[in-house]
Amino acid sequence: xxxxxxxxxxxxxxxxxxxxxxxxxxxxxxxxxxxxxxxxxxxxxxxxxxxxxxxxxxxxxxxxxxxxxxxxxxxxxxxxxxxxxxxxxxxxxxxxxxxxxxxxxxxxxxxxxxxxxxxxxxxxxxxxxxxxxxxxxxxxxxxxxxxxxxxxxxxxxxxxxxxxxxxxxxxxxxxxxxxxxxxxxxxxxxxxxxxxxxxxxxxxxxxxxxxxxxxxxxxxxxxxxxxxxxxxxxxxxxxxxxxxxxxxxxxxxxxxxxxxxxxxxxxxxxxxxxxxxxxxxxxxxxxxxxxxxxxxxxxxxxxxxxxxxxxxxxxxxxxxxxxxxxxxxxxxxxxxxxxxxxxxxxxxxxxxxxxxxxxxxxxxxxxxxxxxxxxx
Numbered sequence: 378x379x380x381x382x383x384x385x386x387x388x389x390x391x392x393x394x395x396x397x398x399x400x401x402x403x404x405x406x407x408x409x410x411x412x413x414x415x416x417x418x419x420x421x422x423x424x425x426x427x428x429x430x431x432x433x434x435x436x437x438x439x440x441x442x443x444x445x446x447x448x449x450x451x452x453x454x455x456x457x458x459x460x461x462x463x464x465x466x467x468x469x470x471x472x473x474x475x476x477x478x479x480x481x482x483x484x485x486x487x488x489x490x491x492x493x494x495x496x497x498x499x500x501x502x503x504x505x506x507x508x509x510x511x512x513x514x515x516x517x518x519x520x521x522x523x524x525x526x527x528x529x530x531x532x533x534x535x536x537x538x539x540x541x542x543x544x545x546x547x548x549x550x551x552x553x554x555x556x557x558x559x560x561x562x563x564x565x566x567x568x569x570x571x572x573x574x575x576x577x578x579x580x581x582x583x584x585x586x587x588x589x590x591x592x593x594x595x596x597x598x599x600x601x602x603x604x605x606x607x608x609x610x611x612x613x614x615x616x617x618x619x620x621x622x623x624x625x626x627x628x629x630x631x632x633x634x635x636x637x638x639x640x641x642x643x644x645x646x647x648x649x650x651x652x653x654x655x656x657x658x659x660x661x662x663x664x665x666x667x668x669x670x671x672x673x674x675x676x677x678x679x680x681x682x683x684x685x686x687x688x689x690x691x692x693x694x695x696x697x698x699x700x701x702x703x704x705x706x707x708x709x710x711x712x713x714x715x716x717x718x719x720x721x722x723x724x725x726x727x728x729x730x731x732x733x734x735x736x737x738x739x740x741x742x743x744x745x746x747x748x749x750x751x752x753x
Contacts, residue, residue, distance in 0.1 A: 384748045385686035387693040392678045401445045404681055408449050410752050411683040416530060416651045418455030424528035425459050426555055428536060428666045429480040432469050436660040436671035438536045440484045446534055447492040457492045459485060461555055462522040463502035465562040467622045473500045497522025501618055502559030508645040512740050515638050519645035520561035531652040537694045539663040543636045544721045544730030546665055547694055548654040548687040549737050553639035556646045560613025565638040569627040570609040571616050573602045577623040584615035584624060636733035644740045654690050656682045658697060663709050663724045673708045675720045676701040688743030692734055
């Protein structure tokens with residue numbers, strides 16, 4: 378939380394563009410107004426955390442936004458790279474090779490963005506740093522992608538949208554969940570140990586070769602693996618090294634615990650170095666960009682929000698979404714009971730987006746109170 382009585386500033390500009398002025402020029406101006414130049418970028422490595430989008434989804438941020446931010450950082454003497462960590466679920470971003478292919482397919486490349494892409498947790502999602510979480514209530518350490526922790530400065534570039542497990546996804550979720558290695562994502566999603574699908578397991582024994590605790594057993598007859606929960610420590614290494622997707626996590630953390638764990642992971646990522654956060658509120662789909670599809674937008678496009686405070690910038694976006702007219706007739710809201718006063722809760726009534734913000738503020742990541750400064 379802000380150590381002084383001064384509320385953190387959130388800078389905002391809408392999506393309107395006069396003839397001869399582009400949205401990217403407005404973003405560049407907003408970066409300056411928000412004070413990005415006050416960070417000492419000279420010869421510093423800068424991790425720019427983005428979500429490249431699951432192929433098939435078209436609501437993710439266009440790479441043009443990333444290029445504008447990267448160009449600004451390079452002009453200030455920094456050495457930016459785009460980064461994300463591998464996913465826990467089976468998809469097209471669960472190892473570095475397919476993750477890079479997905480990024481390229483969605484338009485992210487050194488040519489389109491002006492900087493390189495580094496998958497933060499390596500080829501199979503095992504290249505991680507065990508990072509302390511100061512004040513963590515649910516977790517004491519976070520498993521963060523090594524390339525992200527090696528950076529001197531951290532920037533988050535976030536598509537603000539709904540989310541089926543946490544209500545919304547903004548800066549805090551992009552940082553916390555997105556920067557966790559595959560084992561780290563299991564930490565957040567699960568309170569139990571991984572399991573092995575007997576149908577999918579090939580008996581290759583790769584998992585046992587990488588288990589440091591002798592927790593992998595093989596059936597004498599089927600030759601297939603199973604996990605001894607008494608020996609398993611939940612490190613997730615078996616999940617990362619299985620080339621067949623036979624090892625899978627238990628997605629059993631409650632929404633409230635998941636939201637709090639995400640905030641704790643964000644705390645581990647941000648502590649001890651400069652950070653800066655950009656939220657783009659457009660194509661506000663009801664679900665995460667991890668889906669291989671996107672549903673119609675819940676509200677009209679609003680604009681871009683920037684702050685040094687990730688909690689404040691997320692809360693400013695929540696407030697802006699709540700104040701916007703809902704696109705009921707053309708979105709999933711037409712199928713929902715509109716009784717909660719905000720579209721994220723109407724779409725996902727079993728979630729409570731306030732929990733993520735409240736826990737993040739309690740951890741000292743930022744402040745729910747903010748001052749909104751509008752830039753034309």
